[in-house]
Amino acid sequence: MLASRLYAPTLREMPSDADVISQQLMLRAGFVRKVAGGLYTYLPLAWRSIHKINEIIREEMEAINSQEIMMPILQPSELWEESGRWAAYGAEMMRISDRHGREYCLGPTHEEMVTNLVRGEVNSYRQLPLSLYQIQNKYRDERRPRYGLMRSREFIMKDAYSFDIDEEGMSKSFWDMYEAYSKIFKRCGLTCKPVEADNGAIGGSGSFEFMALAESGEADVIHCTTCDYAANIEIGQPKALEVDTEEAKALETVSTPDAKSIQAVADMLELPLEKTIKAVVYNIEGKVILAIVRGDHEVNEIAVQRAVEGGIEPEMATPEDLVRVGLTAGFISPVGLSQTEEFAIVVDETVMNLHNVCGGANTIDAHYININPNRDFNVDDIIVAPIRLITLDDPCPKCDGQLRIDKGIEVGQVFKLGTKYSESMNATVLNQGGRPTPFQMGCYGIGVGRTLAAAIEQSYDENGIIWPVAIAPFEVVIVPINAKDEALMEVSERLYKEMKQTGIDVLLDDRKDRAGVKFKDADLIGYPVRITVSKNTIESGEVELRVRKDGSTSTVKIDEVTTSIYKQGLIPSDAATSNKDYP
Ligand code: ATP
Ligand code: MG
Numbered sequence: 001m002l003a004s005r006l007y008a009p010t011l012r013e014m015p016s017d018a019d020v021i022s023q024q025l026m027l028r029a030g031f032v033r034k035v036a037g038g039l040y041t042y043l044p045l046a047w048r049s050i051h052k053i054n055e056i057i058r059e060e061m062e063a064i065n066s067q068e069i070m071m072p073i074l075q076p077s078e079l080w081e082e083s084g085r086w087a088a089y090g091a092e093m094m095r096i097s098d099r100h101g102r103e104y105c106l107g108p109t110h111e112e113m114v115t116n117l118v119r120g121e122v123n124s125y126r127q128l129p130l131s132l133y134q135i136q137n138k139y140r141d142e143r144r145p146r147y148g149l150m151r152s153r154e155f156i157m158k159d160a161y162s163f164d165i166d167e168e169g170m171s172k173s174f175w176d177m178y179e180a181y182s183k184i185f186k187r188c189g190l191t192c193k194p195v196e197a198d199n200g201a202i203g204g205s206g207s208f209e210f211m212a213l214a215e216s217g218e219a220d221v222i223h224c225t226t227c228d229y230a231a232n233i234e235i236g237q238p239k240a241l242e243v244d245t246e247e248a249k250a251l252e253t254v255s256t257p258d259a260k261s262i263q264a265v266a267d268m269l270e271l272p273l274e275k276t277i278k279a280v281v282y283n284i285e286g287k288v289i290l291a292i293v294r295g296d297h298e299v300n301e302i303a304v305q306r307a308v309e310g311g312i313e314p315e316m317a318t319p320e321d322l323v324r325v326g327l328t329a330g331f332i333s334p335v336g337l338s339q340t341e342e343f344a345i346v347v348d349e350t351v352m353n354l355h356n357v358c359g360g361a362n363t364i365d366a367h368y369i370n371i372n373p374n375r376d377f378n379v380d381d382i383i384v385a386p387i388r389l390i391t392l393d394d395p396c397p398k399c400d401g402q403l404r405i406d407k408g409i410e411v412g413q414v415f416k417l418g419t420k421y422s423e424s425m426n427a428t429v430l431n432q433g434g435r436p437t438p439f440q441m442g443c444y445g446i447g448v449g450r451t452l453a454a455a456i457e458q459s460y461d462e463n464g465i466i467w468p469v470a471i472a473p474f475e476v477v478i479v480p481i482n483a484k485d486e487a488l489m490e491v492s493e494r495l496y497k498e499m500k501q502t503g504i505d506v507l508l509d510d511r512k513d514r515a516g517v518k519f520k521d522a523d524l525i526g527y528p529v530r531i532t533v534s535k536n537t538i539e540s541g542e543v544e545l546r547v548r549k550d551g552s553t554s555t556v557k558i559d560e561v562t563t564s565i566y567k568q569g570l571i572p573s574d575a576a577t578s579n580k581d582y583p
Contacts, residue, residue, distance in 0.1 A: 022456035023148030038145025038153030066131035077103035079112040106139035119427035133160035149449035156448040170440035189468020196231040211408030212454035226401030234302035236390035246355040260330030279332035282314035307385035333359030465526030481515035
């Protein structure tokens with residue numbers, strides 16, 4: 001490809017509405033353009049990199065006998081009614097109807113579609129295991145589309161589904177996919193950590209997320225500095241704290257005018273936060289949920305969702321929600337409250353072990369002191385569950401070691417689904433004994449665009465992107481410093497042809513711009529290797545080879561450039577993406 005023909009409009013200025021570095025750089029370097037919130041056009045540079053990621057995915061799927069298919073994006077509501085997710089999926093689902101009033105969604109994921117595909121056609125255990133995948137646009141009406149390609153409303157996902165006769169088979173398919181995912185992200189040049197994860201709306205019995213560690217990550221990854229424990233903080237289960245053995249004192253009401261936060265109350269009454277309880281109120285699908293944790297702890301919203309078996313993630317309750325169920329904002333505790341159809345109380349396990357703590361008196365400007373939850377809560381009418389977030393003060397749940405928290409970008413996730421979809425959708429297969437049994441399924445996703453963005457989040461400098469070679473839009477750029485000079489162009493073109501022949505993905509910057517402009521663009525776009533052909537080349541027969549990653553330069557004889565690139569390991573000679581004809 002010639003740079004003079006490449007459509008990569010670069011921007012001088014940092015785009016103002018880009019909220020993460022990958023987004024800023026992809027806009028500036030001419031990789032993507034925004035159409036509307038969460039909607040992007042991939043320009044040639046991004047699309048080439050995406051092709052390379054997809055190619056790596058395809059190779060690793062082939063290696064574990066997963067086969068590529070393509071299902072419709074448009075999915076009839078009937079299938080989702082069968083699984084029960086038409087209602088449960090909530091506002092994130094993009095729904096449309098056709099001219100006859102039939103309802104559809106734009107696929108946010110494809111469990112229903114693929115289960116429907118195999119039921120009735122895969123009849124015997126002899127046809128299993130079966131693994132299918134596709135690479136396709138997905139649609140989710142995200143509450144907050146942001147971070148460019150990382151959280152968009154239309155995005156490219158590779159989604160795979162496995163079918164087995166029994167749990168053992170499912171487990172094998174699951175771990176095969178786990179291994180394949182580890183290889184995919186490694187080959188893409190990402191530093192990724194598989195972490196234990198929540199099953200969320202998908203359902204099932206076990207899951208890992210592949211987290212690209214980066215400051216801009218939206219997830220908190222908690223991991224042990226001693227052992228291999230690593231989990232999304234949402235699923236981190238802190239060890240139970242020691243029970244305090246204080247003698248229970250009599251409940252008292254104290255006046256706490258305007259002290260609406262537990263910190264304000266603790267300050268006013270000179271109590272440590274550990275001697276208080278904190279109320280956070282949520283709304284899950286219209287039901288108001290009162291969550292209670294110790295004053296110095298934070299609520300794990302996903303644990304709350306699990307405790308009340310809610311279909312979607314909790315939202316903060318509105319003032320109207322509080323009024324509806326008779327709660328007094330700022331002064332809430334479970335003392336004297338009972339659950340109703342539209343109101344649930346979830347109390348953290350730790351709280352039930354406390355004695356003589358301070359909490360809201362459920363009336364304006366007043367708090368109780370000496371609450372003893374086991375005595376003062378309506379214990380038969382509350383849900384007790386582990387709902388506090390694990391913290392750095394907690395020991396590692398596995399080995400008691402010191403924990404640490406890092407930010408992660410979830411680039412992929414693998415799920416053991418079990419029979420959740422095969423049972424609800426009546427998808428059975430005859431087992432070895434000739435009995436119909438529901439398929440044991442797994443599902444597996446990779447965010448392709450998110451992977452691309454995460455690679456940038458992990459690798460850039462003040463001049464631009466530093467691509468991992470495997471997914472760089474071009475591996476090498478040749479820059480003749482003066483494209484009007486025929487002698488320079490002659491050498492450059494010769495090198496360009498030779499590199500192409502050996503399978504190097506190379507761009508010739510034949511633009512008649514100043515050398516400085518071309519160098520800046522090369523750094524911004526982030527080609528792993530830059531070859532500079534200058535006046536000196538004609539005299540000495542040497543070019544400059546510059547490595548983007550570390551800025552190191554060397555002079556290399558024209559005839560040895562290609563071999564030198566391979567010898568230095570700048571492009572792996574077995575690169576899957578070499579020798580391919582990209583658009
Ligand atoms: P998140 O928790 O970040 O919303 P998710 O867990 O809902 O993601 P999955 O259903 O596991 O997402 O989808 C598989 C993969 O698709 C994710 O691991 C992620 O890489 C990607 N993905 C999900 N939502 C988006 C999005 N809105 N934009 C881009 N990629 C996404
Ligand atoms: Mg996920």
